[in-house]
Amino acid sequence: MLKDKHLTVTVSPHIKTALSTEKMMWIVSCALIPASAAGIYFFGFRAALVIAACIVSSLLSELFCTLLMKKPATIKDGSAFLTGLLLALCLPPGLPLWMCFLGGFFAIAVSKFAFGGLGFNIFNPALAGRAFLMGAFAKEMTSWKTLRVFPDGITAATPLNLLKEQGYDSLMKVYDSHSYLFKELFIGHVGGSIGETSAALLIIGGLILLFARIITWHIPVSYILTVAIISYFTGGTFGIIFHLLSGGLMIGAFFMATDPVTSPLTSKGQLVFGAGCGILTMLIRLRGGYPEGVCYAILLMNSVTPLIERYSKTRIFGAGKNG
Amino acid sequence: MKAKITFKGGIHPSENKNLCAEMAIKDFPPPDIAVLPLQQSLGAPAEPVVKPGDKVRKGTLIARSKGLISSNLHSPVSGEIIAVRKSPHPLLGEANAIIVRSDKTDEAEKDYTGGNFSIDNINPGEVLELVQNAGIVGLGGAAFPSHVKLNPPPDKAVKTFIINGAECEPYLTADHSLMLESADLILKGALIIKKMLKAEKCLIAIEDNKKDAISLLRQKLASMDNAEGFEILSLKVKYPQGAEKQLIYALTGKKVPSGGLPMDVSVLVHNISTVFAIYEAVYLKKPLFERIVTVSGKGIKNPANWRVRIGTSFKTLINHSGLTEKKIKKLIMGGPMMGLAQYTDEVPVLKATSGILVLTDEEAADFEHLPCIRCGKCVEVCPMGLMPAEISKMVERGRIDAAKGIGLLDCMECGSCNYICPSGTNLLQYIKLGKYEYMRKKNAKR
Numbered sequence: 001m002l003k004d005k006h007l008t009v010t011v012s013p014h015i016k017t018a019l020s021t022e023k024m025m026w027i028v029s030c031a032l033i034p035a036s037a038a039g040i041y042f043f044g045f046r047a048a049l050v051i052a053a054c055i056v057s058s059l060l061s062e063l064f065c066t067l068l069m070k071k072p073a074t075i076k077d078g079s080a081f082l083t084g085l086l087l088a089l090c091l092p093p094g095l096p097l098w099m100c101f102l103g104g105f106f107a108i109a110v111s112k113f114a115f116g117g118l119g120f121n122i123f124n125p126a127l128a129g130r131a132f133l134m135g136a137f138a139k140e141m142t143s144w145k146t147l148r149v150f151p152d153g154i155t156a157a158t159p160l161n162l163l164k165e166q167g168y169d170s171l172m173k174v175y176d177s178h179s180y181l182f183k184e185l186f187i188g189h190v191g192g193s194i195g196e197t198s199a200a201l202l203i204i205g206g207l208i209l210l211f212a213r214i215i216t217w218h219i220p221v222s223y224i225l226t227v228a229i230i231s232y233f234t235g236g237t238f239g240i241i242f243h244l245l246s247g248g249l250m251i252g253a254f255f256m257a258t259d260p261v262t263s264p265l266t267s268k269g270q271l272v273f274g275a276g277c278g279i280l281t282m283l284i285r286l287r288g289g290y291p292e293g294v295c296y297a298i299l300l301m302n303s304v305t306p307l308i309e310r311y312s313k314t315r316i317f318g319a320g321k322n323g
Numbered sequence: 324m325k326a327k328i329t330f331k332g333g334i335h336p337s338e339n340k341n342l343c344a345e346m347a348i349k350d351f352p353p354p355d356i357a358v359l360p361l362q363q364s365l366g367a368p369a370e371p372v373v374k375p376g377d378k379v380r381k382g383t384l385i386a387r388s389k390g391l392i393s394s395n396l397h398s399p400v401s402g403e404i405i406a407v408r409k410s411p412h413p414l415l416g417e418a419n420a421i422i423v424r425s426d427k428t429d430e431a432e433k434d435y436t437g438g439n440f441s442i443d444n445i446n447p448g449e450v451l452e453l454v455q456n457a458g459i460v461g462l463g464g465a466a467f468p469s470h471v472k473l474n475p476p477p478d479k480a481v482k483t484f485i486i487n488g489a490e491c492e493p494y495l496t497a498d499h500s501l502m503l504e505s506a507d508l509i510l511k512g513a514l515i516i517k518k519m520l521k522a523e524k525c526l527i528a529i530e531d532n533k534k535d536a537i538s539l540l541r542q543k544l545a546s547m548d549n550a551e552g553f554e555i556l557s558l559k560v561k562y563p564q565g566a567e568k569q570l571i572y573a574l575t576g577k578k579v580p581s582g583g584l585p586m587d588v589s590v591l592v593h594n595i596s597t598v599f600a601i602y603e604a605v606y607l608k609k610p611l612f613e614r615i616v617t618v619s620g621k622g623i624k625n626p627a628n629w630r631v632r633i634g635t636s637f638k639t640l641i642n643h644s645g646l647t648e649k650k651i652k653k654l655i656m657g658g659p660m661m662g663l664a665q666y667t668d669e670v671p672v673l674k675a676t677s678g679i680l681v682l683t684d685e686e687a688a689d690f691e692h693l694p695c696i697r698c699g700k701c702v703e704v705c706p707m708g709l710m711p712a713e714i715s716k717m718v719e720r721g722r723i724d725a726a727k728g729i730g731l732l733d734c735m736e737c738g739s740c741n742y743i744c745p746s747g748t749n750l751l752q753y754i755k756l757g758k759y760e761y762m763r764k765k766n767a768k769r
Binding site: 007008009010011012013014015016017019020021022023024074077117118119120216260261263264265266267270313314315316317318319 | 334336337493568572578579580581583651652653654655659660661662663664665666667680682686687688689690691693694695696697698699702703705706707708709710712713729730733736738741742743745746747749751752755
């Protein structure tokens, strides 16, 4: 009978959803499998090594930090694995492996644990890791493995790079027609970082996150829509499709900007955050020194998240004049 | 068909109602010993009018309401008062209770069958007295004395009377089984209240997972006299659909102001079981000494809906229902979302006991607590439009006034945030602590 059972007494509620932080982390990692696989397929075994190096380095850094800070081991919560994977996906496939290790260490130890660990970091760790590598090893970070060559034998950079540095005509020399360029961008058969090339597979991953209720639509939709609007006014229909499918926009909108820790809490705030990311991305792409702006756009918006939050509080049911 | 009626936010936990849904109500044998805590409802405890040694029958008044917000208490069995003493209480830990030993004759104070009442010549004062005498309290769980709710101040006339048949808590099927058993009597009770309040409309709201109850009530309504103004509405299945403010909003589009009461928007809400009890009190002159209780959970071998005498111990009910071999974690009074965990099964059924759940390790599983990752799920599900994670963090840091500033006191403790939180943070625990601290400080200032 109940007498000899130990009854647990807690405050209500007594049941819980099945979706834990740990599960969320692993679902996000799984949603990245298609894009990662495509990266390895297009760029070869070297890309797999970069992915492995980043993940191993992130996990080891997590272990090292928890041991050093005498905190309980958090290595199995999946967040370090995910950070490593995300970092790898926004690195060039030919990056020296020791740099990958360094990037993973920076992402975990500096941008996460120095701020207090999971839940307390201000900047998206994977993007912070990438920004660090970009600052430290600019040359290696911008040498893209070539998938395509000019007719005259000169190797071509990423489509965004081509457009920025050599103009629309050079881009068209490599890709012949708009429809061919769009097709290649969509399936990911272009130069670029390992995981940010195939728009199609990233959208599939994003849809998985939406259906699994890991993310809500607010950030991706407002981010992508803002980019679409700005690119329409600066480049017409070509501009829209080109800017949506190129570079890191899809991985950024679905996987980076939606990082819960570094984005606003409320849906109102998330819409503002997404729009801000979109504006900054296009500002950098069109007017800045770099061909791609997703990474810095999201990092900059991360830093204003607390400000956005201050002005995007929810409305309490029944409060105020009209409730 | 228009879109299902509902509110913003909320969650979809596993219902687990199939454990004993659509099961006819069974009569639970009267207990040998009935323990009747004097505090059954919110407000002041009742005052005993019997002493040890007195003989009582089923339905005899044993304690009288004391003060404005208090309710009468009646003996659920025929027998002898053996003591008035401190006993385990499911809400208060320990409280004074009248103990009655049954003589097993089950002799009643009067015949509680048949009954008569002339609905056309209804006298509100008389109804109010009958309800008050019968010791009726809100049976949905809050246990607020019903006669107080039925007597709104003159400047707050009730236009819409809502009957809450949502029963949105998982596992619980007591209201559902009662609707199936006594649909016509519930309608009679509804008519009493509608007439006495001179309400324009009477809306009976039921979650869409109880389609049989909805169609049965609609069928009964079609053949009822005085049916104008009545409507039976199907609600979207979502927790907490039965929460008073959310229910009123879903049905009428009106928002009860923060800190206000339903009567501020000319609405009154009663639980469906309460309406049935009011029918019994008015037609049969029967006091509230028994109620329907769902005994369920995966720890229970034979889950069922029982008609149980108030004062029956949980232990008797659980022993009668049997335990499964699974590892048991919690004993709950009420539903799994808002119910109270018990440390012992030696507590009695109260008027407010809608369910007794024995939950296994697997059902009452908890996560390892990790830091908040600010995923915003608690904000998304909060039916009151609060930011539970923020409130809980402020309470954790002792900033009670700041927490109050962002809606601490608006929380109705439905537990949706706590349910959905992937970090395993006990948000509601902090919020309750914050409210407690706030009240303590406020009282200290006085």
